[in-house]
Amino acid sequence: MALTIxxxxxxxxxAAAGIGLFFLSRKAFAG
Structure with missing residues (x-):
């Protein structure tokens, strides 16, 4: 099953996943 992306x-x-995780973790640490 090969996806041709x-x-x-x-x-x-x-990049979008990394930025999303960054903001989520920042929000969590901020309280």
Whole structure:
């Protein structure tokens, strides 16, 4: 089962996930 996803979309998805996790953890630490 191979998904043919263009590389830019993979990088964008990874960046969006990283930013989302960053803000979530920041919110959690802020209280």
């Amino acid at each position: 263009p590389k830019p979309y993979i990088y964008l998805g990874a």
